[in-house]
Amino acid sequence: MLALQAAVVSHGRLGPAATAFASELATRLGCARVAVGFVEDRFSRVVAVSHGTLGDGPTESLRAIATAMDEAIEQAATVLSPALPELPPRIVLAHEELVRRDGGTVCSIPIAVGGELVGAVSLHFRQGGVPIEAPQLADWEHAVALVGPVLHFMRHGERPWRKRLRDRLRRGWAWLRSPSGSRARIAVAALLVALAVLLALPFDYRVGGNARVEGAIQRVLVAPVDGFLKRSEVRPGDRVRAGQVLAELAEQDLQLERNKWSSELAQHENAYAAAMARADRAQLVISQAKAAEARAQLDLVDEQLGRIRIEAPFDGVVIRGDLSQSLGAPVQRGDVLLTVAPRERFRVIVEVDERDIAGVKVGQGGTLALSALPWDTLPLVVTRITPMAAAVEGRNVFEVEASLPSQPESLRPGLRGVAKIVVGQAPLAWAWTHRLIDWARLGVWSWLGH
Structure with a gap:
C-alpha cells in the first residue's frame, strides 16, 4: 500500500498518477490489465490503463470495461467473474461479457469517498493464473479504499468549475431528497418563501432623513x-x-433728543411770531419751514419712544x-x-437625500420619531418641497416641509429626530438593493463615458 501511495503522490496530475497506480498494482498482483475509471454524467469513464495510454476516444474494449465498472458501482460491492462460491451472489452480466471477449478473470472494485461511489478499479487476470481467494479480495479492497480517494481529489481539482458546481448541486439535491434531509427541506422551503416575499410582495417604501421641528x-x-x-x-x-x-431699551438718549427738538421748535415758533409782527415775509417763511422740520423730528422721536418697548406680536x-x-x-x-x-402651530423640516427626492410629492404621508420621544411616532403630511439643494455634512439634501395633523402638548420648537415619508410600494429586495444598483450603474456609465 505504501508503494501504491508513493506511485500516486509522485505525480501532480490525474492521468499520470492513475496510470502509475494501475501499473504498480498490475505488477504486484500479476494482472494482465488494470483500469481506473470515474463516474462522469452518471456513467463510468476509464481514465487510465496500466502500462499504456488511452487513445483519442473510447474504444469498444474501454466501453466494455466501463460497463463492468458501472455494474459494480450500481451494486455498491466488489464483483468477480467467474464468481467464488463463498461470496454473495452478484449480477455479473457485464463482467461475463468482458470475460467472453478477453478470457481470464475480471474483478471490479468500487471507489468510495464520503459515502458516495465515485469510480471503480477493474482487474483483469490471465486465464490459468493463480486462483483468486476471498482474503485477497479484502486486501485489494483495502488498497483501493486507501488510494482511490487520493485519485478522486486530484480529478476533482482538475475539473472545470462548472462541472464541480454541477456535481455539488446534484449531491445537495440528492441529500435533500433523502430521509436525512427533512430539516434541510423545511429550511429551504422557508428560505424560498422568504425570497418570494422579498422579491414579489410589495411593501410601503419610505425615504427620509434627519428632521427638526420649527414654528409654523x-x-x-x-x-x-x-x-x-x-x-x-x-x-x-x-x-x-x-x-x-x-x-x-433705555429712553434717556431719546428723551434728550426730544428735549432738543422741542427747544428748537419753540425757538422757530417765536421767530415766526416776531417776523409776522414785523411783517418780514422772508423771515416768516424761513421760520415756518424750520419750525415744520423741528416738529417732524419731534414726531419721529416720539414714535421711537413709543417703540422702545418690544412686545409679543x-x-x-x-x-x-x-x-x-x-x-x-x-x-x-x-x-x-x-x-x-x-x-400650537408647528412644521417639520425633513432633510431628504438627493437620491430619493424624485419620489417625494406634496400630499404624501409619513411618520416622525423625535429624539425626545423615541417611542412615540407622529403622523406628518408633506406640504412643500424646497427646489434647491443644500450641503449638509457632506451630502446634498433637499428640505421638505411637512405639517403635523396631531400635535402633543410636549412638542417644542427645536426638537430633532428622524422622519420617514411613504413614497410608494416596492418589494423589500428592491428597497434594500436599489441604491447599490444605481451606484454601480452610474459607475459603469462614468467608466464607459471615458
Whole structure:
C-alpha cells in the first residue's frame, strides 16, 4: 500500500498518477490489465490503463470495461467473474461479457469517498493464473479504499468549475431528497418563501432623513433704534401673550433728543411770531419751514419712544434670544433680539437625500420619531418641497416641509429626530438593493463615458 501511495503522490496530475497506480498494482498482483475509471454524467469513464495510454476516444474494449465498472458501482460491492462460491451472489452480466471477449478473470472494485461511489478499479487476470481467494479480495479492497480517494481529489481539482458546481448541486439535491434531509427541506422551503416575499410582495417604501421641528410662523423682533438694552422680561422657552412686553431699551438718549427738538421748535415758533409782527415775509417763511422740520423730528422721536418697548406680536413661545446676560449692552437698529413662534402651530423640516427626492410629492404621508420621544411616532403630511439643494455634512439634501395633523402638548420648537415619508410600494429586495444598483450603474456609465 505504501508503494501504491508513493506511485500516486509522485505525480501532480490525474492521468499520470492513475496510470502509475494501475501499473504498480498490475505488477504486484500479476494482472494482465488494470483500469481506473470515474463516474462522469452518471456513467463510468476509464481514465487510465496500466502500462499504456488511452487513445483519442473510447474504444469498444474501454466501453466494455466501463460497463463492468458501472455494474459494480450500481451494486455498491466488489464483483468477480467467474464468481467464488463463498461470496454473495452478484449480477455479473457485464463482467461475463468482458470475460467472453478477453478470457481470464475480471474483478471490479468500487471507489468510495464520503459515502458516495465515485469510480471503480477493474482487474483483469490471465486465464490459468493463480486462483483468486476471498482474503485477497479484502486486501485489494483495502488498497483501493486507501488510494482511490487520493485519485478522486486530484480529478476533482482538475475539473472545470462548472462541472464541480454541477456535481455539488446534484449531491445537495440528492441529500435533500433523502430521509436525512427533512430539516434541510423545511429550511429551504422557508428560505424560498422568504425570497418570494422579498422579491414579489410589495411593501410601503419610505425615504427620509434627519428632521427638526420649527414654528409654523417665526417672528423676529429687532431693535427699533440705536440705544442700550434696559431690561429683559423673558428667556427662550417662556410662553408669552400677544402685547406682552418682552424687552425694553433705555429712553434717556431719546428723551434728550426730544428735549432738543422741542427747544428748537419753540425757538422757530417765536421767530415766526416776531417776523409776522414785523411783517418780514422772508423771515416768516424761513421760520415756518424750520419750525415744520423741528416738529417732524419731534414726531419721529416720539414714535421711537413709543417703540422702545418690544412686545409679543401673538401668543407663542420664545425660541431664540437670551437677553438676560446683555443688560446695558449697546444695540443698533436692526439687531435681532428675540424670535417668537406660535405655541400650537408647528412644521417639520425633513432633510431628504438627493437620491430619493424624485419620489417625494406634496400630499404624501409619513411618520416622525423625535429624539425626545423615541417611542412615540407622529403622523406628518408633506406640504412643500424646497427646489434647491443644500450641503449638509457632506451630502446634498433637499428640505421638505411637512405639517403635523396631531400635535402633543410636549412638542417644542427645536426638537430633532428622524422622519420617514411613504413614497410608494416596492418589494423589500428592491428597497434594500436599489441604491447599490444605481451606484454601480452610474459607475459603469462614468467608466464607459471615458
